[in-house]
Amino acid sequence: MTEYGRGAGSEPWHPEDPLYGDQGWGAQQAASGQAPHGGQQQPQHQQQQYYPQDQYAPQPQEQYVPQPQGQYVPQPHYAEQPQQGYPQQQYPAQPHYPDQYAQQPQQPQQPQQPQQYNGGWDTGQQAAMPYAGHQADPYNDGYAGEGHDFYGTPEAYPPPQPPGQRQAPVVPEVPEQGQEWDAEAEPEEEKHPFFTGVGDSEGEDDDPRESRRGGRDRRGKTKNKKKGKSGRACLVLTVIFAVGVGGVGYVGYEFYQSKFGAAPDYVGEGSGETVTVEVPTGAGGSEIGQLLKQAGVVKSIDAFVQAQNDNPKGKTIQAGAYTMKKGMSAANAVALMLNPSSRNALIIPEGKRNAWVYEQIDKRLGVPDGTTKNVAFKSADSLGLPDWAKGHKNVKDPLEGFLYPASYPVAKGMKPEDVLRKMVNRASSEYGKQDLAAEARKLGLEGPWQVITVASLVQAEGKTHDDFTKMAEVVYNRLKPDNTQTNQKLQFDSAYNYLTGKSNIKIGLAEINSNPDPYNTYKWRGLTPGPIGNPGTEALAAALSPTNEGWMYFVATDGEQKTEFAKTLPEFNKLKEKFNGQSGQ
DSSP states (O other), rough: OOGGOOOOOOOOOOOTTTTTTOTTTTTTTOOTOOOOSOOOOOOOOOOOOOBBBOOOOOOOOEEEOOOOOOEEEEEOOOOOOOOOOOOOOOOOOOOOOOOOOOOOOOOEEEEEEEEOOOOOOOOOOBBBBOOOSSOOOTTTTOOOOOOOOOSSTTTSOOOOOOOGGBOOOOOOOOOOOSSSTTTSOOOOOOOOHHHSSSSSGGGOOOOOTTTTTHHHHHHHHHHHHHHHHHHHHHHHHHHHHHHHHHHHHHHHHHHHHHHTTTOOOOBBBOOHHHEEEEEOOOOOOHHHHEEEEEESSSSSSHHHHHHHHHHHHHHHHHHHHHETTTTHHHHHHHHHHHHGBBBBBEEEETOOOOOOOOOOHHHHTOOOHHHHHHHHHHSSGGGOOOOOSOTTTOOSSSSTOOSSSSSEETTTOOOOOOHHHHHHHHHHHHTSSSSSHHHHHHHOOSSSHHHHHHHHHHHHHHHHHHHHHHHHHHHHHTSSOOOOTTTTTOOOOOHHHHHOOOSSSOOHHHHHHHHHOTOOTSSSOOSSOSSOOOOOHHHHHHSSOOOOOOEEEEETTTTSSOOOEEHHHHHHHHHHHHHHHHTTT
């Protein structure tokens, strides 16, 4: 047969099918008594008047009339309607077992009692049409007791519906964990708002009870939504990919520049703004470049190191304070640092007194005369002196002997106390390399303070390394208690010149004997109250390791560079005569 009974063949297979008798696309039905095929009219049995009923109203129930041979023939009666459609064909009802799923009133248990059945169908286009009961199964052989309801079991397929009321097929749910995976099943649609671009409320618009046509529309909308989601996802991936490629490219460029590219550098001799850069002792190219970069002189450390290596004298840059310009090329910076005019270094020679150092600092800092000296006297204890150098009586300068001979950066903009602190720290560091307390005990001195004092006297009177060691022995021999030649008096002209602030080599006996100053070694026994200058490394070494040859006297026979020594008083008098002869006295 063909679908919906439009061709030759059997009618639809169940009388409850809304297409039974082929009501047509307009749900029309042949008039009662009209021959459905070949113009033959079906016989009518006990007719019963039926009226159109509301779709949801309670339906009149059919009566089954017992027929001979144990068969029940339904007595249908259809309201005649002037509608066009295909004729219906009626068949004698076959034996039928009650449908356990049909809603009907409970009847007393009586044998062979007919059951009430609501045979109405809702087509959505006309009033429900009552049927006279279950029609004969066209696929049954017709034997009694063999009738079968194909829709009455739970596992049976539901009866077909008219085209206007057919529902979309139910989408199977995703199998739970542990169930077998279906390779042909469609992948689950992504529902996260990030990919869908819609809120949660939009996903609730789909009605599972839509018709087939509505389902097709929904699938069309879903397809459009999927296109939109795919576009947004592709856009996000594109942006991420672009950012990743850009980051990799930047890192690669930086790596190439750091390994093979030229170091960043300024161009030219710099701006008019000047800065002072202090280079510490022992600083290498990288450290100097770091200081220059921090001051804004050069653009990068690597550029300065390269320029220093390219300059043949680049490695000779010394410690000190340099006046530089901001924004200089690395090559120009190296050249300027090699120029002595840019170096603001104060070099303290061995043996120089603090008075001379204070004057030099005032000039370089551009401060009034006496500024640095006042700071030294007021802030001596806070500038880094060791404890053994504090609290001595009759000391003319608390920092004397602690402005260690070396090169120091001194430039405008710096503070006097900062400059002095660097010098004192340097002296403390150098003196700390020796165990001066232990050495003082070996030499019969009272402590490190007297060691530095001896070194300053040796530094002031000696001229060479040999002079220093012999001069140190002279000091220790004259300090001995059994010294009857000078009676423990040093009788050093350098000590007297220190108290007067002069450097005269000719001093009269009357002047010397009349001055009661504690630093006058012609009048007072023992050492001066403190150092008379700033001794260097050699003088300090000689003070710790004097000769042991018996030297007691010395005379600068040429008045300047040559010093001669004597062990006895007669030898000393001969040296004095030699000096007087050369000086014209």
